[in-house]
Amino acid sequence: MPLQSNKVLSAQMQQAAESYWLRLIDLWPEALSLTDSQQSEIKTIFSLSDYIAEQLNRHPEWIPELFNGLLDEVVRADFDKELHQILTDLTTEDQVKSALRQYRNKQMVRLAWRDFANYSKLEDSLVDLSSLAEALVIAARDWLYLDLCKQLGTPSDAEGKPQPLLILGMGKLGGRELNFSSDIDLIFTFPEHGETIGGRRAIANQQFFIRMGQKLVNLLDQVTVDGFVFRVDMRLRPYGESGPLVVSFAGLEDYYQEQGRDWERYAMVKARVLGPWTGYCDELHDLLRPFVYRRYIDFSAIESLRKMKQMIAQEVRRRQLTDNIKLGAGGIREVEFVVQSFQLIRGGREPALRQQSLFGAIDILYSLGQLEYLAVDELKHSYILLRRVENLLQAIDDKQTQTLPNNPLDWQRLCYSMNLTNETDLRTHIEAAMAKIHRHFNATVGGSDSHEHNDHWTSLFWNIQQDDHADTLLQEQQIEDPELWPLLSDWRNTVSKRSIGPRGRETLDRLMPKLLEELMAQTKPSAAFKPVSNVLDKILTRTTYLELLCENPGARQQLVSLCCASPWIAKELANFPMLLDELIDPAQLYDITSIDDYPSELRQYLLRVPEDDMEQQMEALRQFKLSQQLKIAAADVTGVLPVMQVSDHLTFLAEAIIEQVVLHAWHQVAARHGVPPGTNQNEMGFAVIGYGKLGGIELGYGSDLDLVFLHSNNSVGSTDGDRPIDSSHFYLKLAQRIVHLFATRTTSGELYEVDMRLRPSGASGLLVSEIERFGEYQNQEAWTWEHQALVRSRFVFGDHDLAHRFSLLRAQVLQNSRDKNELATAVREMRIKMRDHLLQSSEGMFNLKQSPGGIADIEFIAQFMVLAYSHEYQELTVWSDNVRIFEVLADLELMPVMQAQHLTQTYCWLRDKNHELTLQQMSGQLENAIVAEKTDTVIEIYRQILEMRY
Structure with missing residues (x-):
């Protein structure tokens, strides 16, 4: 069957095809013995896809197979049968990796x-x-299961019945x-807890x-000389990256x-157990x-849908995506959203809707x-067009992209x-499809596009040309603010x-009358x-941000x-416009x-x-911090949060970010x-130890982080990677990486300013200390001011054993x-120096x-009292924040x-x-x-405590 024989390749396409064809002839002279139509088809395919051309130049022996039936209609059951046959006699994971990738x-x-x-057809291609993906995953799973059962025994329930891994x-x-x-998104699970039988x-x-899950991800995801099978994403599992890789049915x-x-409900609409169906699948x-x-x-889902719609638009704005046929307005995701929204709302009553x-x-x-014929027809045909473009885009060079060339x-x-x-012709088709999708998308969630605002007096005010007309309009509205018009003009x-x-x-002209109406309501x-x-x-x-406000x-x-x-x-909103999404x-x-x-x-x-x-991960950390800080500040200025809770929120926000930064660095x-x-x-x-405001749970807006890094004394020897280093050097590199991730400036600024000067020996000391050496330093070498700092220190992230030892x-x-x-x-001398x-x-x-x-x-009063009396009252060493220290001091009289x-x-x-x-x-x-009434008493207490003689 000739390929588009009536069409002519462009000059650039011919050039690409000729280059690959000459390489093929050099590597595989038998190409010249192919029929004219076969040669023509290969050249056409080479002109269309770099991926196909590169693969066939590496494996020209595939070409006869392709022309002798492999290009005929796909029998999907063959994938699973062939893969299991190929893997049957393989004995090592490296052999399996190679076989899976080549297949x-x-x-x-x-x-x-x-x-x-x-x-x-597109539907059949998908x-x-x-x-193919399912067969590769299941064949790898089945081989691994048998291999691990030989090594570790067979996982079984309480009655001795073997337990499978379900994906x-x-x-x-x-x-x-x-x-x-x-990518392929997977969740691993198994029916019942128990123990292996038959192992050592x-x-x-x-x-x-x-262990099996880790090996399976490695079999599929690792890049070898043959490439990879699939990039595997396990983050949709319970608790995400911080959760166990595999949980039981009961745990799920x-x-x-x-x-x-809500977003996990959406994800689960498409969830399907892979492989042969069993009672466990049911x-x-x-x-x-x-x-x-x-x-x-379930009409309660509608509000969630609206938030999901906002998140889609927010994603496009934040990542400044253009020409993206998946995430853009009217893109592939919006079609999926429309259909899944109906499934969630009505799937409980309509079993037929419960399909992936x-x-x-x-x-x-x-x-x-639930949908009229025209809506179904437009959505389906527009979706097919976009998915076909997406598939071809990705097949050009086997790259995960949804952005037009x-x-x-x-x-x-x-x-x-x-x-x-x-x-131009293709763009016209794509834009028409996306416009239809977006119209149905808005209709589904009850969204509406911008409305005109031309009939309000603020529209005249924005468009006015003469100063006296502006004054007249303001007088008519009884607004006395002589500075407004000159500023606006x-x-x-x-x-x-x-x-x-x-x-x-055009968007600004629609926005300003509406915005001026809000401004006129101010004093x-x-x-x-x-x-x-x-x-x-x-x-x-x-x-896009002007439209958001409009x-x-x-x-x-x-x-x-x-x-x-x-x-x-x-200022935050001006510096980081993506925060407007939060409003x-x-x-x-x-x-x-x-x-x-x-x-x-x-x-x-x-x-x-x-x-x-990593670049997007770092940007996302900063965006999360900015958006959460904005919410805290908004609650603060409106009196929703008292000061103690403001600091608590800012502190625990910082701790969550520290956790992710350490994990990324690791x-x-x-x-x-x-x-x-x-x-x-x-x-x-x-372990990460917080000092100062972080240690005292008293962070403010713009506070830096005083950190000290510790590692355990168990870390001897070298690392187990391809480029091993000794363990102490590993922790030094880890600390350096953490500081770098905090300090790197992205579009959304710096994450936090980190101050490491409170570590042992200050700026001249090691960036990370072994915990027992840290204890020796504190006991034998540290100055009094360092012990004062220790009062306001606490463990914020790391191993439980290290947390206990540090305490x-x-x-x-x-x-x-x-x-x-x-x-x-x-203490007094240090206070005078500081002042x-x-x-x-x-x-x-x-x-x-x-x-x-x-x-x-x-x-300083709190720090002195802790250092002066902790040898008699151990309760004083429990807390690092001043408020609770004073509570304990009062309780102890x-x-x-x-x-x-x-x-x-x-x-x-x-x-x-x-x-x-x-x-x-x-x-x-x-x-x-x-302040005098309050602070004069503090001065008096300070003198009583720190200037009295004991």
Whole structure:
């Protein structure tokens, strides 16, 4: 069957084909004995796909097979049968890796050829790709299971019945709609706990399957000389990366009943057990069904759908994606979203909707009367067009992309296979398809595009040309603000000179009347306009953000109110426009994450980013921090959060980020050098200690992180990687990597400024210390001020054993008996040095941190009391925050209750004022008269405690 014989290849395509053909002849002269039509077809395929050309130049022996039947209709059952036959006699994992990859590449060449040549419909191509992937995964699983059972015994339940590993295919693999270069999302599970039977020693089933799961991911994912089978993503499993690789049915059920989230319901719509069907498969699907499909018509899902819609638009804006046929407005994801939304809402009542296939589900929606014929026809045909373009794009060079080409050759390849004339012709078809999809997408979630606002007086005000007309309009509206029109007029003139494009200018003209209406509701509109216009200045050339504000009244209202409430927030919004996405839903903006949920929220957030794209991972960490800080600040300025909770939230947010930074750093260093003996991601032999505000759970906006890194004394020997280094060097590299990840500046700025000067020996000391050496230093060499710092230190991330050991060492050092007079002298001298170095205040003003009676004095009082009395009262070594230290001092009667309460109240009040001033972007000073009543008493207590003689 000749390939597009009536079409002519472009000059660039001919050049590409000729280059590959000459290579083939040189490597495999038999190519010249092929028939003319076969040679012509090979050259055409070479012109269309670099991937096929490269593979056939490496394996020319495949060419006769392709022409002798391999290009004929695909018999999908053959994949599984052939793979099991190939693997039967193999005895090592390396042999299996090679066999899987070579089989995969041959079949992918076959499927790509059929796709480019239009030998199969798009729907069939997607099922072919999915069937191949499923066969490869299952063949690898089955070989590994037998191999491990020989080594470790057979995992069995309490009655001795063998237990299998079940694999849930998620996403497009589950729906049998896999792309040419897709990742595969998998979840591993097994029916029942128990132990292995027949091995040298019994091990738990879960331990067996975790080991098997790790090997299976490696068999499929590792890049070898033959490439890889599939990139495997396991992050959709319960608890994401921090959860066990494999859980039992009971573990899955508990997780989804108690903690399953809306996005996990969406993911589970396409979940399907891979491989031959068994009773266990029925059991697993029955177990998951109540989580995915409610027994009633679930209109509660609609609100979740709207949030999902916002997340899609947010993703496109944040990543500044253009020409993306998956994530863009009207893209592939929106079709999937439309269909899955109906499945979630009605699947509980309509069993026919409980299927993984999009094509099957959309036909059922028509038969149920949920979608009209025109909607089904437009969605299906538009989806097929986009998926075909996506598949061809990826088959050009086996790359995971959904972005339209940026070069003429690839456009020519697409147009040739799509039987269209040129790029303009194909773009027209793609844009028409995406417009239809987006219209149905908006209709599904009740969304609406922007509405006109021309009939409001603010529209006249924005477009007015003469000053006297502006004054007249303001008088008619009874608005007395003489500064407003000059400010607006100057800003409009400045904007008119900027190049923002016709679409941007049109959007701005629609936005400004609506925004001015919000500004007019403020006490002084001109004062509100200044910070708001600063934000607008930064987004004028990013039309998607202008459209966001134009189409979302809630976002406009929050922009104005927050900019008026806090210049700090206004500056954050101007510097990082992606934060505007957080303003869309006011209810969500002020529904701040609970203290304990930051780690989980961050893990979920990072799931949106490819695991191996470090640049995007680093950007995502910064975006998460910025968005969460904005929510905390919004709750702060509106009085929703008291100061103690503001600091708690900022501190636990930082801890969640520290956890992920350490994990990222560990993966990077381990990938290069391996890991020290006896360690893994869950037992690193490493700990992060927080000092200062982080240690005292008192972080503010913009606070840096005082960190000390420790490792355990078990880490001897060398790492186990291809480029081994000694363990102490590994931990040094890990520490350096952590600091680098924090300090690197991306589009969203620096993550945190990290201060390591509190480590043993300060800036001249090692970046990471062995914990016992750390204890020796603290006991034998550290200065008094270092022991003061230790009072405000605590374990924030790492191994439990190290946490316990650090707590014991810290308590031991703090409990050392000290001469109180000498201690008081040392603490006073350090306080004087600090004040001389750091105190900056204007005449008649009080520096909240450094003036006598301020925050630092209160902290020094607490530190002195802990160091002076811990040898008698071990309770004083428990807490690192000042508020609870003063509570303990009062309980132990080491300080009068009224005195402790006054110090606590003043401390919280001063910190509260400091937060307020930070949000107003003002220096941390207040008039002496405002603070004197509180701070004079602090000065008196400071003198009593630190200047008295013991």
